[in-house]
Amino acid sequence: MKPHYLALALLVLVGCKNQEADQAEPAMEESTETTNSTTDKGYPTEVYFGDTHLHTELSMDAGAFGNRLSVDDAYRFAKGEEVTSSSGVTAKLSKPLDFLVVADHSDGMGLFQALMNNEEWVMEFEQGRKWADLIDEGKGAEAAVDLIKNFSQGTMEMNPNTPELMESVWKITIDGAEKHNQPGKFTAFIGYEWTSLIAGNNLHRVVIYRDNGEKTIGHLPYIADVGGSPDPEKLWENLQSYEDKTGGQVLAIPHNGNLSNGIMFARTTVDGDPFDLDYVQRRQRWEPIYEITQIKGDGEAHPFLSPNDEFADFENWDFGNLDLSAVKTNEMLEGEYARSALKMGLQFKGSLGVNPYKMGFIGSTDAHTSLATADDPNFFGKAANVEPYKERWEHPFIESELASIITWQTVASGYAAVWAQENTRESLFDAMMRRETYGTTGSRMKIRFFGGWDFTDADLEGDWVANGYERGVPMGGDLKNGVDKTPSFIVHTLMDPDYGSLDRIQIVKGWLNADGTTGEKVYDVVWSGDRQMDANGKVPLVANTVNVKDATWDNSSGAPELSTVWTDPDFDPSQEAFYYVRVLEIPTPRWTLYDKVNLGAEMPDNVPMTMTQRGYTSPIWYSPM
Amino acid sequence: MKRLLQEPLLHFALIGVALFLLYWIVSPEQESENQILIDDSDINEIVSKFELQWNRPPNAQELSGLMGEMIQQEVFYQEGLRLNLDHNDEIIKRRLSQKMQFLSNDLADMVQPSEDELQLHLDNNSEKFQTPAFYSFYQIYFSLDSGEDPKERARFVLDASNGKSFSEMRTEGDPIALKYYYEKITDFNLRRQLGTEFLISMQQLQTGSWVGPISSGYGYHLVYLEDVVAPKTPPLDEVREEVLADLNYVRQGELKASIFKELLSQYELVFDFQAEELSGVEEIIRNDLQE
Numbered sequence: 001m002k003p004h005y006l007a008l009a010l011l012v013l014v015g016c017k018n019q020e021a022d023q024a025e026p027a028m029e030e031s032t033e034t035t036n037s038t039t040d041k042g043y044p045t046e047v048y049f050g051d052t053h054l055h056t057e058l059s060m061d062a063g064a065f066g067n068r069l070s071v072d073d074a075y076r077f078a079k080g081e082e083v084t085s086s087s088g089v090t091a092k093l094s095k096p097l098d099f100l101v102v103a104d105h106s107d108g109m110g111l112f113q114a115l116m117n118n119e120e121w122v123m124e125f126e127q128g129r130k131w132a133d134l135i136d137e138g139k140g141a142e143a144a145v146d147l148i149k150n151f152s153q154g155t156m157e158m159n160p161n162t163p164e165l166m167e168s169v170w171k172i173t174i175d176g177a178e179k180h181n182q183p184g185k186f187t188a189f190i191g192y193e194w195t196s197l198i199a200g201n202n203l204h205r206v207v208i209y210r211d212n213g214e215k216t217i218g219h220l221p222y223i224a225d226v227g228g229s230p231d232p233e234k235l236w237e238n239l240q241s242y243e244d245k246t247g248g249q250v251l252a253i254p255h256n257g258n259l260s261n262g263i264m265f266a267r268t269t270v271d272g273d274p275f276d277l278d279y280v281q282r283r284q285r286w287e288p289i290y291e292i293t294q295i296k297g298d299g300e301a302h303p304f305l306s307p308n309d310e311f312a313d314f315e316n317w318d319f320g321n322l323d324l325s326a327v328k329t330n331e332m333l334e335g336e337y338a339r340s341a342l343k344m345g346l347q348f349k350g351s352l353g354v355n356p357y358k359m360g361f362i363g364s365t366d367a368h369t370s371l372a373t374a375d376d377p378n379f380f381g382k383a384a385n386v387e388p389y390k391e392r393w394e395h396p397f398i399e400s401e402l403a404s405i406i407t408w409q410t411v412a413s414g415y416a417a418v419w420a421q422e423n424t425r426e427s428l429f430d431a432m433m434r435r436e437t438y439g440t441t442g443s444r445m446k447i448r449f450f451g452g453w454d455f456t457d458a459d460l461e462g463d464w465v466a467n468g469y470e471r472g473v474p475m476g477g478d479l480k481n482g483v484d485k486t487p488s489f490i491v492h493t494l495m496d497p498d499y500g501s502l503d504r505i506q507i508v509k510g511w512l513n514a515d516g517t518t519g520e521k522v523y524d525v526v527w528s529g530d531r532q533m534d535a536n537g538k539v540p541l542v543a544n545t546v547n548v549k550d551a552t553w554d555n556s557s558g559a560p561e562l563s564t565v566w567t568d569p570d571f572d573p574s575q576e577a578f579y580y581v582r583v584l585e586i587p588t589p590r591w592t593l594y595d596k597v598n599l600g601a602e603m604p605d606n607v608p609m610t611m612t613q614r615g616y617t618s619p620i621w622y623s624p625m
Numbered sequence: 626m627k628r629l630l631q632e633p634l635l636h637f638a639l640i641g642v643a644l645f646l647l648y649w650i651v652s653p654e655q656e657s658e659n660q661i662l663i664d665d666s667d668i669n670e671i672v673s674k675f676e677l678q679w680n681r682p683p684n685a686q687e688l689s690g691l692m693g694e695m696i697q698q699e700v701f702y703q704e705g706l707r708l709n710l711d712h713n714d715e716i717i718k719r720r721l722s723q724k725m726q727f728l729s730n731d732l733a734d735m736v737q738p739s740e741d742e743l744q745l746h747l748d749n750n751s752e753k754f755q756t757p758a759f760y761s762f763y764q765i766y767f768s769l770d771s772g773e774d775p776k777e778r779a780r781f782v783l784d785a786s787n788g789k790s791f792s793e794m795r796t797e798g799d800p801i802a803l804k805y806y807y808e809k810i811t812d813f814n815l816r817r818q819l820g821t822e823f824l825i826s827m828q829q830l831q832t833g834s835w836v837g838p839i840s841s842g843y844g845y846h847l848v849y850l851e852d853v854v855a856p857k858t859p860p861l862d863e864v865r866e867e868v869l870a871d872l873n874y875v876r877q878g879e880l881k882a883s884i885f886k887e888l889l890s891q892y893e894l895v896f897d898f899q900a901e902e903l904s905g906v907e908e909i910i911r912n913d914l915q916e
Contacts, residue, residue, distance in 0.1 A: 560769070560801060
């Protein structure tokens with residue numbers, strides 16, 4: 001009942017002392033500097049890189065794993081400043097990011113602080129006492145694991161979502177974003193992660209607002225537990241009510257279908273009902289993009305689903321669900337991976353007229369360290385307890401009686417790339433809504449992708465970006481009005497000069513057959529060097545030049561830049577189809593090799609030392625007239 | 626700020642404020658003995674919390690129930706304080722100590738730095754607030770991918786560059802989606818476009834002639850650096866907001882440590898270890914506290 005007086009007392013006391021300073025200080029002007037603004041061309045000429053999915057000490061699990069870095073620290077780090085990590089190591093990003101979403105968990109916001117303070121309402125419960133004791137004994141990570149398990153299984157004794165806690169934490173989140181948002185220079189989005197788990201099956205979504213603090217402060221994050229719901233349809237209702245109430249805009253980004261045991265891209269609603277028009281429309285409306293790659297595994301494709309794709313076996317996590325309370329079976333995989341979801345989406349388009357899985361792609365970290373590092377040479381790990389130290393690779397990450405995932409299996413991935421007119425909340429958000437985005441596993445390669453009806457090689461000679469926008473659609477768009485024509489695509493990639501050169505560009509096509517089944521094919525469309533495509537249409541692997549002694553490699557085996565115009569040789573105008581680009585770099589050192597070279601870690605042979613960085617663009621869709 | 630923090634008078638004032646506030650937090654209601662005052666703001670708080678949870682205001686019965694709960698808590702709380710039940714309670718200790726730390730954060734935010742302090746912070750950390758360096762240059766590129774040694778080819782072109790115009794030089798080298806002429810590109814963007822290695826080389830170049838080969842992730846380049854605008858420390862007025870935010874961030878940390886030290890100096894720390902293994906621990910702790 002006293003805080004009101006507190007603030008007053010402070011003002012009176014401090015006010016007397018500082019009259020002088022107050023007078024001397026002119027009103028602050030908001031910085032409106034707009035570097036990199038490219039509005040004059042009428043289309044985006046710059047791609048912005050960021051992380052849409054970063055946790056700070058405010059997330060209960062991050063806090064319990066030992067994260068002591070604030071929202072402020074997270075932004076300072078993303079902007080390129082040096083900070084000291086929770087484990088006391090100096091951390092600096094190799095290249096600053098252009099934008100960041102601090103996305104702390106909706107559920108249990110502030111719970112960890114309550115446990116630290118032994119607050120009464122948590123100490124009433126046996127679980128609360130157990131976790132608080134563990135934290136006191138310095139076993140915060142153990143407490144976190146147990147907490148996550150109970151949360152996933154719905155066996156929390158307490159309600160982790162008291163409004164008092166949520167309100168104060170939400171205010172910290174918003175204040176941080178408002179403070180660090182610098183239109184034109186750096187974008188700080190207001191957002192959170194909706195933490196839905198159904199019996200340990202991951203349905204998480206990151207929620208991002210286009211708006212400022214004034215609009216969002218009155219709308220607390222939607223929770224998945226008691227008082228909210230783990231059903232995405234209920235989340236969409238909540239997002240709708242926000243837009244109705246404030247006139248603002250918001251979107252949701254699902255992630256880690258690979259830990260959903262088949263329910264992320266299901267064929268029915270959470271209640272088991274078949275999709276209807278309303279459902280598919282809303283899914284497409286609220287979830288325009290999907291987080292295709294991150295620390296907990298890559299989610300583009302799986303070798304079981306795509307046996308003819310020799311690159312589908314890539315950093316997949318196919319052991320079980322999020323808490324490993326149920327193991328994975330092959331039948332689940334279709335509902336977990338981006339490519340199979342895109343194909344399923346065509347089937348619903350065929351039957352309902354609207355595609356629920358019409359989604360573009362981004363990558364992000366999901367780091368719980370407040371440090372948005374997807375750089376393999378500079379990887380700070382999934383959580384504060386696996387920040388760089390010699391033995392971190394063997395630390396168990398998730399364990400149950402059924403299976404275990406070890407830290408070396410985590411991936412230093414990824415970033416979100418957004419083609420936008422300028423670096424502002426509005427411009428980046430709008431680009432996400434129209435899916436003009438791609439995801440990378442950490443490299444900042446520049447990928448362009450346009451689809452049209454009359455592109456030829458000559459287009460590459462002139463201003464091909466202008467041609468692309470003028471006579472076609474960019475990634476995320478729809479091919480329209482193509483009577484009696486075959487679609488052609490301009491694809492171009494410039495390597496990240498601080499990563500590996502380019503091995504090849506592929507176009508992945510999926511389509512819907514007349515009998516309702518689907519097909520997929522991966523085309524090598526342009527590649528480095530003088531390798532010859534074999535009879536099966538496959539280009540041989542590029543040489544692995546990584547020197548495991550010193551983590552160096554030779555860029556001359558790949559190309560700095562690849563581009564081509566590709567026309568679909570198998571086009572059938574009667575079939576629904578999608579096309580997206582997958583770019584592969586030459587093999588470069590994986591974070592595990594940097595740990596070996598820099599920290600002297602000794603790892604067995606089954607731990608991979610190299611990987612090929614990738615980029616995945618949003619698809620371009622074709623529908624018969 | 627450092628200078629100010631060493632000012633004993635300020636310490637005294639800040640600690641005075643902190644203790645005063647602490648008193649406000651733990652002391653019984655000021656109205657009078659045995660009185661519990663409930664006003665509009667209490668009701669508003671209850672109602673808004675209820676609304677957050679249920680998306681509707683409480684009805685009369687619910688409100689009355691919540692008020693009863695609040696009054697009961699307040700009565701027990703006051704009596705508990707009277708009976709000194711708060712003493713030596715681990716939870717209360719931790720909570721109060723945390724509140725004290727929050728106070729120091731609030732203070733750091735609320736004591737507005739003076740003009741001089743901001744200027745000093747800007748001067749001492751000028752690299753953080755500098756304008757970027759701007760580079761204007763021409764570059765031609767030699768690909769690793771072309772089969773021949775790109776470094777050799779670059780040297781050959783460089784040797785023959787004397788007397789050649791910029792438009793003649795433009796046709797040398799291999800095509801790539803980079804510009805031939807970059808006008809006033811910032812170091813930040815230069816690094817995005819051409820990578821870290823290239824930027825480091827550029828920082829050491831003289832203007833006015835073709836030089837190279839310079840290596841980047843793409844391959845090799847010949848570069849003609851036309852002009853460099855060195856980074857400048859802007860006047861305070863242009864970066865006031867950033868300097869203020871940064872100073873507040875630094876100061877929160879310093880103030881917290883300084884208040885703690887000041888308060889600690891008013892106590893005598895006595896260690897009474899019996900176990901042999903613990904000899905030496907005292908010194909470590911004392912040293913750590915001094916830092």
